[in-house]
Amino acid sequence: MDKFFNFIKPYLDFIDSGKLYREPFSWIYIVISVLNLVLPLYMLISSVINGVFAAGFNFAIAFLLVWIVIAFTGWLGFQLWWNRSKRVIAISEEGADFVATPVFAHFIQTFGEWAGTCLAIVGFFATVIFNIFFGKDAFWFASMIGLGAFQGGWINLVFLPILGFFIIIFSRFIAESARALAAIANNTRK
Template sequence: MKTIRISQVSKMKSADLIKIIDLWHKYDPRIVLIANAELRKRKFKITYSIEKKQNEFSAKYNHSDIDEFINRYLKINNHNNYQEFFQSGIEGVNHPREKQYTENSIDNKFFTFINPYLSFIDNGHFYRNPFSWLYGSLAIINLILPLYVFYQALDNGIFNSPSKFVIASLFVWLIVAFASWISFQIWWDRKSRVISVSNKGDEFVATPVFSHLIQTLGEWLGTWIGIVGSLTALLTTLILGSEGDYLSGQLGLGFMKAGFVQIILMPVYGFLVIVSSRFLAEQFRALSSIANNTGNKELS
């Protein structure tokens, strides 16, 4: 087991503290605890891979996560804040082979067995992971959407229509396929980013996730309106003229209208949707950021 003087840990660089957490099984558990506490004090952004290491370390000591581990230790040793925590040197952390907190263990387990579930909700995993799965599902749905549009065209007998309708419908389908591919990339990219919108230790964890959903919905919808709306209006107006609205209905895209006005308005609508959703999302995010920073200062 690697040895480091406890007094030196709080003076180490953040990158070195990350290395301690990454190789936690090679260090004295007191060192690992201080490294985690110091990173939290510095408000260092924890990556998903490091968070997994923190959870492995906490599980070794029968804790649901690192925050619960530190907070539990503070209460048991009568520490009021992190300053006392560091000054005390975090003495008394038992070796992993020893059972911790055996006093009234049966009673404690009976009344606290739900703590891991509550901690899962409090630390944000309860919100971030399902939203990541939702984003992935929406990305797949966008890939399937062109097939649905093609099915609608066949079901409405589009290929029995005059040749100009067939040609226009094929062009519109290519536009839909292109927009769906762009939409897939939007949701797939945001799928990995939604996991990191809130940090461990934040008190307000649902609001950032919800604001991220609002932002991504706006990006997707605005992009769809801008691309499909404007290009469909352009092609149907040039090829079909006043009959363009009929083609949109045949493809299941009745909300897309033809006309030179729509060619101009659709990109504007798309831009406004993206900006409005981004503005609304940033308001939620700003409020939760202020609240979380205030809470962290009170804990420091």
């Protein structure tokens, strides 16, 4: 009769040890890192199929330059998520009561670093490319390739990198606050 009520014990031990949180998050990081490599390729292939190079020389060159920036940012994103996939496994202590908080805080921090970096790099260079090639029609071009949010004129050369920087800082602040709270709670228990 005891085995009937205790067969779930290995599963509960797996949850309580924190492995349930750390290992799947590591897999999520790996999937996101691979998506950072695949999405620029998908963007290039779908744009070629939709005739981006038949739209004129300026349009094609501007698209290629923006795509190079996006591909470079995708490579940076790949490295960020890939390197952090190993770190998320070690982020929380074995046997601590609060194990999900540090892991999720690490995800928030990594996501913010990724989003802020992408916004700053793509926003800055896309603004330069759009305005050089299209001037007043830059918003039209940016909208055509799905980057309309990055076209607000030359002010984006300053605004988007600063916004990206603050996204990185804010996500780090939220993550560090959550980890500090979990560390205090775990140490108070001891």
